[in-house]
Amino acid sequence: MRARAAVERGVDPVGQSTADGAEDRVAEDRVAEVMDLLRARGGRASGARRVILEAMATGPAHRTAEELAEQIHAEHPAVHQATVYRTLERFEELGVVYHSHLGHGPAQWHLGENHHVHLTCDRCGAVIDADQADFEEVAAALRDRYGFSLDIRHFAITGTCAGCADGDGRDPW
Amino acid sequence: MRARAAVERGVDPVGQSTADGAEDRVAEDRVAEVMDLLRARGGRASGARRVILEAMATGPAHRTAEELAEQIHAEHPAVHQATVYRTLERFEELGVVYHSHLGHGPAQWHLGENHHVHLTCDRCGAVIDADQADFEEVAAALRDRYGFSLDIRHFAITGTCAGCADGDGRDPW
């Protein structure tokens, strides 16, 4: 299953500013907001963290830590990969970003505003963003029957997308 | 999250024969069956493969490849870890075993007869086996809305179990 990685790579880097000025401002606001939160929690608003946040706020919705590190490193060679990992972890503690495991590959990181569920096709690697509402029934059932509370954000779901369902019947996983 | 590993380790090795003779026979039958299937598909029924299958058929329901390799290696030092990985992969192609990703740790492998869903608690690492039926509604909804067919076997679900829900509110993932 290298397919997913290839798909993700295809989406790849965007500069850290888009053509759309308004979108830029939103990203800036968000960055400032998180920096404040960081300070409020006894952390430091460092340059590296600002850069990492900006990259996340303006790039594709989900990327692996490595892809992120690569992009950031290209623009800011001083920012080391280990810092990206550590910072993502820190941001996750703050509830600003999340990661999900989308099948076999490395974890995917995304900003936390948008708590959708990821459906990954194990044939072609497509990632479909599903609505969290679709899972409310199961969530309720699992809570009732097993006392188990779903973490919908971290919920990695594999299966077969519409396009690939037409192919052969072999399940590679 | 080392908790899960600890839990799994607690379940650990059983010998490759149980006290129950009948269960033994079932395992033997299953092994023979798979060996035939293997041959039918142009593969070879080697000793290593038999040993690996036996270990899977008689031990705990889900184990990591490493745990499996460890147990097998203890009884059959000739069987190398790489062979376990390769063989599991081969068996999966045959539809005999499956693996699932139960959260952050390594994949869990199990024989394929029992297609249950794994609920893993990200606090304590407990693994609850849920009924596949609980997911039929979501499965239908996802198929309708996104044309996506859930692979219920590979469905890795994280959340919080009843016991841990009483603790603090921090989500470690």
Next chain:
DNA sequence: GTCGATGCAAACGTTTTGCACACTG
């Protein structure tokens, strides 16, 4: 000045691979 964050390199745990040899059919 204090303490948290960073760069760097090295280790980590899991899985995969290349190669020569061994065995199954």
Next chain:
DNA sequence: CAGTGTGCAAAACGTTTGCATCGAC
């Protein structure tokens, strides 16, 4: 005897860690 499977060692992969230094507050 053809070709698959295996042992072994080494690499790959994604991630984490130890430590000295740097920089934010």
